């Protein structure tokens with residue numbers, strides 16, 4: 001089979017770094033596709049993206065005026081650790 005050194009594969013770190021811009025639709029088309037592909041194949045980043053999207057919906061509806069970064073971080077950690085426990 002093919003090698004796994006394809007330059008188009010992002011690491012989780014890279015994907016998460018670009019997540020905000022990805023959701024803001026401010027990445028280049030190529031980069032956006034790379035992030036999308038990573039999220040589609042990675043449970044961890046998929047969960048992170050879901051949390052981030054959910055927050056954005058809430059913010060847009062103004063259910064949450066300003067979600068503190070600490071709260072966002074806490075929920076993210078909880079969701080990802082839940083997912084990890086479920087898998088493990």
Ligand SMILES: [Zn+2]
Pocket residue numbers: 011012013015038042043044045046
């Ligand atoms: Zn990932």
